[in-house]
Amino acid sequence: MSSAAAAAATAIALCEVKQSDGSVCNKPATQHYRWDWGAEGNSCPACVPLLHQSAASLSRTFHLAPLPTTSVDSGVSRGERTQLIAAKLAAEAELEEVQQRGHSLYNSNVDLTKQVQALKMRETEHLATIAQQEEQLGQLAAKLEQRDRDAAETSTELQRLRTLVQFAEAPPPKTAPSSAKGKGQQPAGG
Numbered sequence: 001m002s003s004a005a006a007a008a009a010t011a012i013a014l015c016e017v018k019q020s021d022g023s024v025c026n027k028p029a030t031q032h033y034r035w036d037w038g039a040e041g042n043s044c045p046a047c048v049p050l051l052h053q054s055a056a057s058l059s060r061t062f063h064l065a066p067l068p069t070t071s072v073d074s075g076v077s078r079g080e081r082t083q084l085i086a087a088k089l090a091a092e093a094e095l096e097e098v099q100q101r102g103h104s105l106y107n108s109n110v111d112l113t114k115q116v117q118a119l120k121m122r123e124t125e126h127l128a129t130i131a132q133q134e135e136q137l138g139q140l141a142a143k144l145e146q147r148d149r150d151a152a153e154t155s156t157e158l159q160r161l162r163t164l165v166q167f168a169e170a171p172p173p174k175t176a177p178s179s180a181k182g183k184g185q186q187p188a189g190g
C-alpha cells in the first residue's frame with residue numbers, strides 16, 4: 001500500500017463487508033473488524049449485523065473497534081463547528097468592510113487628486129495673470145518714466161523760453177531811446 005493510498009484510506013474508509021450477493025458494501029465505514037484468524041477490514045454500521053451472522057455461522061469470533069475519527073469531521077464537535085462557521089462569517093464580514101474602506105479611500109484619493117489638479121491649474125492661471133499684470137505694470141512704469149523725461153524736457157524748454165522772454169522784455173539800453181513797448185528787434189544776446 002502506497003502512502004498516498006494509505007492517506008486516502010485514512011481519509012475515507014469504506015466498508016469492505018461482502019454482501020449476500022457477493023458485492024462489496026463500499027459505504028463509509030465507522031468500524032474496524034479483525035477476525036480471530038487474522039483477516040481484517042472496515043465496516044459500516046449497517047454491516048456489523050452481517051459480521052455477527054458470519055461469526056455465528058462460522059463459529060468464529062471477531063474483534064470490533066471504532067475507526068479513528070481522522071476523516072472529514074476530524075473530531076470537530078458540533079459546537080466547535082458552529083463557532084468556526086461564526087468566525088468564518090465574521091472574518092468574511094470584516095474582509096468586506098476592509099475592502100469597502102479601501103474602496104472609499106481609493107475614491108476619496110481620486111477626488112483629492114482631482115482637486116489638487118484643479119488647484120494647480122488655477123494657480124497656473126493666477127501666475128499667468130500675475131505675469132501679465134506685472135508686464136503691464138512694467139509698461140506703465142516705462143511710460144511714466146518717459147512722461148517724466150518729457151515733462152523735464154518741457155520744463156527745461158519752458159525755462160529757456162521764459163528766459164528768452166525776460167531778455168526780450170528787458171528795457172532797452174539807455175543809449176537807445178525807444179518808444180514804449182513794442183517789437184524790440186535788438187538782439188539781447190545769446
Ligand SMILES: [Zn+2]
Binds near residue numbers: 016027043
Ligand atoms: Zn457495509
